[in-house]
Amino acid sequence: MPGLRSVTATRYVTPLREGGSLPGLMEADDLGTYVVKFTGAGQGRKALIAEIIGTSLARALGLPVADLVTVDVDPALAANEPDEEVQDLLRASPGRNLGVDYLPGALDLDPSAFALGTEFAGRVLWFDALIGNVDRSWRNPNMLFWHGAPYLIDHGASLTFHHSWSGFDPARVAARPYDAREHALLAAAPDLDAADHDLAPRVTGPVLDAVLGDVPDEWLIDEPGFADPAALRAAYRDAILRRLWSRTAWLPPLRATVDDARGSAT
Structure with a gap:
């Protein structure tokens, strides 16, 4: 790798x-x-x-x-x-x-001050729901504006299931609804259907293998219940793919949250 x-x-x-x-x-x-x-x-x-x-x-x-x-x-x-x-x-x-x-001169991006577009908002919201990112709220958007474009930062609060592998329930985590009520881009009318159509086919086993290959082996050793880094990488791969395949469980309530926000804004 x-x-x-x-x-x-x-x-x-x-x-x-x-x-x-x-x-x-x-x-x-x-x-x-x-x-x-x-x-x-x-x-x-x-x-x-x-x-x-x-x-x-x-x-x-x-x-x-x-x-x-x-x-x-x-x-x-x-x-x-x-x-x-x-x-x-x-x-x-x-x-x-x-x-x-380090992006010198980058500004903290206030979604209310920039026109980010429904397509971009939908892609970010879909992605955050896939990985369970709990740290992109309107209080802390974790986006920067640099050279005329937005940049996503700080994904360390994602994949929260890995803090307790011993109690990990693959089916429950895969289908768990994503709470987007305070998401930073909710007011931008995210186009979730376009995002799902475009992004879902790109999340494949080989892509995840390449992604997981970026994680150093020494950060994956000594995890209780796993024999070696390869076994732990396989668990991450399986968890993300299960999450992808369970979109019929978590996308409808996410769409409902987006629709509610759109209705409140009109």
């Missing part, structure tokens, strides 16, 4: 305190700058796994996302940081972490 491109962190620039996991802006040996999310943060490697799967799948579906890399962090970088919280985080995150390409 090819995996993500790897870089080595050379300098910690500044913490980004908007999120709860304290990502940091770091420079790397490829002269790039990345928003780095750390394995030693509160949600640990599960959030990074969800970030990779969500972002890589979004890219495969033609949705706009920033590039990802893995970032090798030397805990010795902590010695130069005055902030004890940052020191602790760097020391707790040796080795590979996740970097998101």
Whole structure:
């Protein structure tokens, strides 16, 4: 599996305190700058796994996302940081972490201030429902506006079932309704039918294999109930495909939510 491109962190620039996991802006040996999310943060490697799967799948579906890399962090970088919280985080995150390409000058995207279109809104809503993304509300849209286009960010709160594989019920998770009542793009009259027609055929086993190949093996080891990373990748693959095949269960209530929002706006 090819995996993500790897870089080595050379300098910690500044913490980004908007999120709860304290990502940091770091420079790397490829002269790039990345928003780095750390394995030693509160949600640990599960959030990074969800970030990779969500972002890589979004890219495969033609949705706009920033590039990802893995970032090798030397805990010795902590010695130069005055902030004890940052020191602790760097020391707790040796080795590979996740970097998101920094988009300089990007603005937080307020959906009420930009005309995003029903097609785009439908594709994003459909995608969020597929992966169970609970973190794209009107309070925190997790979208940026950069070079005249929207970008989707922060998918670490997706695939929440993987926080408890021991209690994982494939059929229940596959059919679970997606609560879109506070989704950031609900007011944009999302065209779910067009999104389903276009995106569903693109979510295939080979596509998911490529997506899951971006997740480093070391983030998939020692998961109770799974013999090795290959077995865990197969479980993710199966869960997402089951979710796709169960659209007859979760798309109708999602359409009803969109229709209710459209009715309230008229």
